[in-house]
Amino acid sequence: MKFVIKGGNKLIGEIKLAGAKNAATKMLVASLLTSEPCVLENFPDIGDTKITEELCRSVGSKISREGSVLKIETPEITNSKVVSLTRRNRIPILALGPLLSRVGEAEVPVLGGDRIGPRPVDIHIDALTAMGAKIETLDDRYVASAPQGLHGAEIRLRYPSVGATENTILAAVLAKGRTEIQNAATEPEILDLIKLLQKMGAIIEFGANRTIYIDGVDTLHGATHRIMPDRNEAVSFASLAVATNGRILVQDAHQESLLTFLNVLRRVGGDYKVLDSGIEFWKAVDGPLNPTMIETDTYPGFMTDWQQPVAVLLTQADGVSSIHETVYEDRFGYAQDLNLMGAEIKVQAKCLGELSCRFSGKDFLHSAQFTGPRKLHAANLTVRDLRSGIAHVIAALTAEGESVIDGIEELDRGYENIDERLRKLGANIKRE
Numbered sequence: 001m002k003f004v005i006k007g008g009n010k011l012i013g014e015i016k017l018a019g020a021k022n023a024a025t026k027m028l029v030a031s032l033l034t035s036e037p038c039v040l041e042n043f044p045d046i047g048d049t050k051i052t053e054e055l056c057r058s059v060g061s062k063i064s065r066e067g068s069v070l071k072i073e074t075p076e077i078t079n080s081k082v083v084s085l086t087r088r089n090r091i092p093i094l095a096l097g098p099l100l101s102r103v104g105e106a107e108v109p110v111l112g113g114d115r116i117g118p119r120p121v122d123i124h125i126d127a128l129t130a131m132g133a134k135i136e137t138l139d140d141r142y143v144a145s146a147p148q149g150l151h152g153a154e155i156r157l158r159y160p161s162v163g164a165t166e167n168t169i170l171a172a173v174l175a176k177g178r179t180e181i182q183n184a185a186t187e188p189e190i191l192d193l194i195k196l197l198q199k200m201g202a203i204i205e206f207g208a209n210r211t212i213y214i215d216g217v218d219t220l221h222g223a224t225h226r227i228m229p230d231r232n233e234a235v236s237f238a239s240l241a242v243a244t245n246g247r248i249l250v251q252d253a254h255q256e257s258l259l260t261f262l263n264v265l266r267r268v269g270g271d272y273k274v275l276d277s278g279i280e281f282w283k284a285v286d287g288p289l290n291p292t293m294i295e296t297d298t299y300p301g302f303m304t305d306w307q308q309p310v311a312v313l314l315t316q317a318d319g320v321s322s323i324h325e326t327v328y329e330d331r332f333g334y335a336q337d338l339n340l341m342g343a344e345i346k347v348q349a350k351c352l353g354e355l356s357c358r359f360s361g362k363d364f365l366h367s368a369q370f371t372g373p374r375k376l377h378a379a380n381l382t383v384r385d386l387r388s389g390i391a392h393v394i395a396a397l398t399a400e401g402e403s404v405i406d407g408i409e410e411l412d413r414g415y416e417n418i419d420e421r422l423r424k425l426g427a428n429i430k431r432e
């Protein structure tokens with residue numbers, strides 16, 4: 001499927017955020033920890049949640065949905081081998097803990113590297129192994145068992161990986177004894193997952209210095225939870241307002257999960273007003289935007305999923321800007337696409353920033369230098385991954401002429417009904 005986009009319209013109006021993709025998918029998996037029903041409100045209707053629903057159904061879940069309220073119940077695990085899924089995302093590895101807790105064995109598919117780097121799961125495997133899981137890695141799947149059950153452990157993550165932190169929490173809530181996760185990730189989506197687990201009866205605490213403590217309990221029960229709004233959608237829409245010189249009220253956007261972004265946006269030349277109903281965004285400077293240096297980092301830093309929409313803004317800044325990507329080794333594929341549209345972006349292996357970075361001195365093209373402002377013109381592009389796809393859409397909406405963006409299934413994985421919602425803001429975008 002394709003989007004055909006005619007650029008040039010200012011986007012003006014109100015748009016409501018969907019529930020966070022990166023919380024909703026994990027909560028589906030968390031519901032496997034109990035035989036009772038869980039009700040998830042503000043549940044997004046996107047490709048990634050559908051893939052995860054398929055995973056849950058394949059192990060015995062019954063799922064029903066009314067509008068944005070999803071009910072999931074897994075009275076019994078009927079199958080602990082989730083290897084025959086028709087489509088894949090990064091979620092199956094997170095099902096190991098719940099399946100091991102409920103039936104003592106599990107098989108999940110090996111997750112392929114995608115187009116932003118190899119994305120290994122070694123930290124996940126090490127953490128679960130420390131908790132008593134035996135995990136064999138085959139070519140296409142992980143085969144896991146915990147004949148004696150999982151037990152608590154003191155675990156120090158080599159890197160504060162979001163997925164490994166979630167995996168360890170999901171395994172620890174029903175494990176015997178106390179688990180201490182040091183150097184844990186603390187993203188707001190993880191806190192939202194913890195809130196659901198706490199409502200289900202789990203005992204989880206945050207300590208100082210990225211430490212999370214979990215006291216295992218014997219059983220968990222059902223719960224109802226309203227999923228936090230998607231902050232990645234918020235950043236995408238805020239960037240759109242500034243890029244098109246429009247004005248967008250992003251309903252449900254929360255300041256606390258966007259603090260770092262709001263500072264960067266103001267430096268770049270955007271502005272915002274925090275309201276009770278959300279945050280309104282617009283372009284604050286006349287003429288070109290301001291050149292800015294950005295480094296991505298784990299929370300509370302500038303998120304790696306925000307650099308792509310903001311990169312489109314940097315192409316319109318007067319002078320030299322940079323982005324130093326410290327989370328993924330290969331997340332600048334989209335620079336080629338924006339260059340095709342007239343941008344001037346040079347990608348390089350040298351760190352363009354001050355943060356200490358795992359990729360320093362290696363051959364990963366993880367820094368980008370932008371020279372601007374450069375007028376963007378239409379192009380035919382193919383989406384590489386979810387976030388680069390939104391950069392394509394924002395660039396096409398600001399560019400002169402008609403762009404065709406192919407492979408939009410990737411965008412549908414994370415953005416609910418994006419074309420229809422953008423049309424309501426005045427975008428000229430058609431799905432073909």
Ligand code: EPU
Binds near residue numbers: 124159163305328329
């Ligand atoms: N890493 C390892 N070993 C591991 C796990 C991670 O080396 O065992 C590395 C990764 O290769 C990567 C870095 O650690 O270089 C960060 O990975 P992390 O595990 O934190 O990311 P993730 O859990 O796979 C989630 C989001 C991503 C988001 C990152 C960072 C989901 C489903 N995905 O991925 O979101 O970029 O955290 O915040 O929650 C997206 O939504 O488009 C997306 C890619």
